[in-house]
Amino acid sequence: MSGEQHHVVVVGGGFGGLEFTRAMADAPVRITLIDQRNHHLFQPLLYQVATTSLGTSEIAWPIRHLLRREQEVTTLLATVTGVDAKLKCIVLDDGTSIAYDTLVLATGARHSYFGHDEWEEFAPGLKTLEDATTIRRRILLAFENAERDLDEDERQALLTFVIVGGGPTGVELAGTIAELAKEILPGEFRLIDPAQARVVLIEGGDRVLPAFRPELSEYAKSALERLGVTVKLGHQVTACDAEGVKIGETRLPSRTILWAAGVAASPAAEWLGVAADKAGRVIVGDDLTVPGHPDIFAIGDTALVKRPDGRTVPGIAPAAKQEGRHVAETIKARLGGEWSPRPFLYKHEGDLATIGKRAAVIDFGDLSFRGRIAWWLWGFVHIFFLIGLRNRIFVALSWLWTYTTGSRSARLITQGPQPR
């Protein structure tokens, strides 16, 4: 690693950080990619780990393995605790610091409880593999405890599953939990009927999947209802505890509450002391640089990116990847002496969401699909975007297996509290 070479430090090995690093492969720079996890996670399928369809190792891969051929890239497993923009270095958890010439912040997001962080312990969100195995444990433990518990009210609460938030994650969780209860588990219990479970999806807005065109939201709602999901639109969760949730003024007893409502950006804006929106995202310039810091870029869920028409770029994988590629092109141009800012233009490729294993909605803007065809299309798209032949083969086989046998492959209760 020659010290003369331009040194790019990338924080975060998600879709944005990884795409950026790969796009820089042929440039005369050395790159240090830092992540606090050793693995890149294929977030779009994380809900399938949480609902027992896929195993943890089928959607995550070691970042350093993905970058093993890029000799100019050094991968470090470490937690970044701050940035010193004056000295142009980042600070790590062990107090050491690393100098950069250019810094790319792709640190992602966590979920937000809108000022009610105390809700988190009762209503876990879904961002990491641990989140997924925690949700998986809670869902499966609810059925197991119901098989033990003879008090009717307690059993009702155990068999009531509340999902807060009607975006793609909430819709996908609700659909797969309903299928688990009504199609996968019946016949395996003797004292309860899992099909009696209630799955309730709560959305504050007037429709699910607000990013999609209205008729697809309508279709998704009825598809969920066909699976037995109760969809409550225009309802706010006003309280959340070990006993259940409060919807407006009514209490709904539940032992399993899942949070799919809001995201909050990682503390990158605080590190830099720059302006952020209320979700904590760095408000970047149209060239994705941090205002006042031409050598610092923010991409993916870390950044708030405005489109020419004033709309914001959505927090989805394709957007993060486009931003990563754009920043790579910008840095390469600069290395060639061209410093004129290059505005980022987001191209929206579409929105996809599944409802169980029979229906999906796809909105390509001018083109849209729904139902079974959409489900297959969704499947192929996700297999295609999975990293590595092995994962494509294994995930495809897992789905084929679940689809044909109706049994799921990863119904494990691990970690954390075992039975009461």
Add this chain to the structure above:
Amino acid sequence: MSGEQHHVVVVGGGFGGLEFTRAMADAPVRITLIDQRNHHLFQPLLYQVATTSLGTSEIAWPIRHLLRREQEVTTLLATVTGVDAKLKCIVLDDGTSIAYDTLVLATGARHSYFGHDEWEEFAPGLKTLEDATTIRRRILLAFENAERDLDEDERQALLTFVIVGGGPTGVELAGTIAELAKEILPGEFRLIDPAQARVVLIEGGDRVLPAFRPELSEYAKSALERLGVTVKLGHQVTACDAEGVKIGETRLPSRTILWAAGVAASPAAEWLGVAADKAGRVIVGDDLTVPGHPDIFAIGDTALVKRPDGRTVPGIAPAAKQEGRHVAETIKARLGGEWSPRPFLYKHEGDLATIGKRAAVIDFGDLSFRGRIAWWLWGFVHIFFLIGLRNRIFVALSWLWTYTTGSRSARLITQGPQPR
């Protein structure tokens, strides 16, 4: 579930408890199987989860799913805290109790630190899925931290892996860790050479795999040494802490110590207040009943079973399954009115162990194999004994993939402390 029917309570869904329950399928009884885990674990392959070759969901299945067709069987996820032999009931963690007519204790074993329980936090053993992911995390974190740490001594300690115990588990861990360091990881690190890692296997006796015939032990030792493993025979670990181990009087700095030395039975003997050996195993009669309790059986690692020639039945899966089948036959005979004790005769089918992905040793008594043929035979035997077509297919594919591409499928650092 009619209360008149003979009620058999089985504690433990391992090889013994599961085999017993299945063998009882056609009998006029009702059965309650209780386990504190929701899954049956295929222990013989657990070391492959610990060393990143297999994912957690490939070797574990929900017990109630495996027994879904046995309508007379109720599966409960619960922890048993005691037995009241006078009232003929077991007591659960929530204080409730369940009455039995016949009780089968198949509660398995944990590892034993020979009176040094304080060593456990520094030297985890391998019995549960959590143990496996803990060991996996420690092994992978050692390499990750070495890539960060610039102090040469610290780096040495991080790249030194100590395995205590030369039985099959110790040998298999040592071999697969050596391969990970020397074949899988090189090329993915920039600041360290993983191939420089030291793997040290410490065995108190005068040979590894003491259950095998001497020439196979000799072969296993040289096969390990070919993989770069240092095998120390006739050495005792006298201390174990965060800094490393003490072998006799010499200190060996190491940040990763794995325990494969001893097992201790679950507290079944204490529950009953009956005689146990120093490993805590219930000393059962030759019909596998607990002395003084004709309606209580103990099988698998819970029991110490003597063979006519005075040797003890080994704590391996085939033995537990044979005992499970024998107890089922005994109970069926009793239901038919025949109470004369039926002595259990153990048939030793053989011993198997792998050394990495190229060699194995198999001892069938009159027949023995070693080397590559043995490795393939070992693989087929384990695929065959896996439960369910899906797992056979997926594990076979995982192995084929690792074997041909030389990359492993589950290199995930999850749970517990992330980087320092």
